[in-house]
Amino acid sequence: MSKKLRVGILGATGSVGQRFIQLLENHPWFKVTAVAASERSAGKLYGEAVNWKMTTCLSHSVAQLKIKLAKPPLKCDFVFSGLDAVVAGEIEEEFAQAGYPVISNSKNHRFDPDVPLLIPDVNPDHITIIDYQRKQRGYTTGFIATSPNCSTIGLVMALKPLDDKFGVSKVIVTTMQAISGAGYPGLPSMDIIDNVIPYIGGEEEKVETEPLKLLAKLKRNRFELAKIKISAHCNRVHVLDGHLESVSVKLKNKTSLNRVVAAFKNYRSEPQKLKLPSAPEKPVIVKNEPDRPQTRMDRDTDKGMATTVGRIRPCPIFDYRFTVLSHNTIRGAAGGAILNAELLFNRGYLKLL
Ligand code: NAP
Numbered sequence: 001m002s003k004k005l006r007v008g009i010l011g012a013t014g015s016v017g018q019r020f021i022q023l024l025e026n027h028p029w030f031k032v033t034a035v036a037a038s039e040r041s042a043g044k045l046y047g048e049a050v051n052w053k054m055t056t057c058l059s060h061s062v063a064q065l066k067i068k069l070a071k072p073p074l075k076c077d078f079v080f081s082g083l084d085a086v087v088a089g090e091i092e093e094e095f096a097q098a099g100y101p102v103i104s105n106s107k108n109h110r111f112d113p114d115v116p117l118l119i120p121d122v123n124p125d126h127i128t129i130i131d132y133q134r135k136q137r138g139y140t141t142g143f144i145a146t147s148p149n150c151s152t153i154g155l156v157m158a159l160k161p162l163d164d165k166f167g168v169s170k171v172i173v174t175t176m177q178a179i180s181g182a183g184y185p186g187l188p189s190m191d192i193i194d195n196v197i198p199y200i201g202g203e204e205e206k207v208e209t210e211p212l213k214l215l216a217k218l219k220r221n222r223f224e225l226a227k228i229k230i231s232a233h234c235n236r237v238h239v240l241d242g243h244l245e246s247v248s249v250k251l252k253n254k255t256s257l258n259r260v261v262a263a264f265k266n267y268r269s270e271p272q273k274l275k276l277p278s279a280p281e282k283p284v285i286v287k288n289e290p291d292r293p294q295t296r297m298d299r300d301t302d303k304g305m306a307t308t309v310g311r312i313r314p315c316p317i318f319d320y321r322f323t324v325l326s327h328n329t330i331r332g333a334a335g336g337a338i339l340n341a342e343l344l345f346n347r348g349y350l351k352l353l
Pocket residue numbers: 010011012013014015016017036037038039040041042070081082083084085087088105106107148149150180181182183184328329332333
């Protein structure tokens with residue numbers, strides 16, 4: 001590709017914003033040219049304003065960018081949004097209205113009936129709702145596309161191969177979620193060290209509803225939600241990155257353990273066929289060791305973009321149970337949104353403005 005698309009990051013100083021900047025360094029198609037945040041940061045150089053928490057160095061070119069208020073216009077062809085949900089809804093609409101494609105991590109527009117909630121390895125066909133969205137809202141070059149909640153992503157990456165082959169009817173999931181899922185600085189250390197907190201506000205509702213849209217059928221511009229009953233227990237645990245989930249599933253069609261394992265192992269989707277730059281080689285990696293996946297050992301598998309599944313075994317109440325792990329700020333946030341952008345670019349929805 002001769003000329004890279006220019007990217008703006010809304011909420012650039014936050015945990016997700018920093019991860020975007022880290023992951024976009026040396027991206028073959030995209031280049032960060034604008035950063036925006038709140039009044040607290042606007043007007044400062046990014047390198048001075050940000051409390052950089054990534055383990056790689058901040059690039060000189062981004063450090064020198066002046067932070068803008070999160071208002072159009074910005075010098076870019078499209079924006080990623082890692083904005084605080086309190087303000088994300090209106091700001092994202094403003095950008096879409098002004099002609100910018102908005103690829104968001106925030107919850108605000110996930111359930112709008114004309115907005116795709118997208119995991120490229122799960123529901124790439126939902127992208128076409130953008131044409132309808134543009135007609136409905138009078139957007140020209142702009143649109144809004146969203147990514148799911150960080151614990152939903154790992155769960156649905158694991159449910160999709162099973163739903164395709166055998167149909168999923170019921171799910172019980174217990175999450176063990178990393179501290180970074182709450183943004184920086186997150187929980188006070190006195191609350192989380194030596195502790196598990198069995199409550200994350202709004203999380204169980206997201207995990208119980210978002211999979212239904214992700215696994216929906218899109219028919220004549222309407223999402224027919226998947227008919228799956230999900231019960232979620234969400235816990236915050238004392239790890240930095242990586243959401244681990246214990247899952248039990250009831251299937252519509254009975255099958256063998258071997259076929260369940262094969263469904264995970266053989267699953268491939270659009271990002272793999274298209275060889276998108278951020279796509280994991282295999283969306284789901286199966287571990288055979290009895291004590292894997294483990295958060296620290298497996299969260300970075302395939303640059304943090306693969307979902308790891310292990311402990312696949314029969315369930316005495318439902319049909320099968322297993323453990324899922326996915327990196328919450330890479331696959332569950334910035335990396336997932338970058339993969340969305342790569343698919344959108346491939347399908348012609350992102351262009352030089
Ligand atoms: P965060 O660390 O608190 O960062 C929030 C960002 O929003 C900061 O850049 C902040 O800028 C900006 N902001 C706050 N108020 C603003 C305003 N009035 N106008 C413009 N910008 C404003 O949060 P985060 O963890 O990165 O999460 C960002 C979003 O992604 C949230 O909606 C969250 O739910 C979602 N998400 C997070 C994760 C995760 O694992 N952390 C995963 C998936 C989705 P200042 O620095 O100037 O205040």
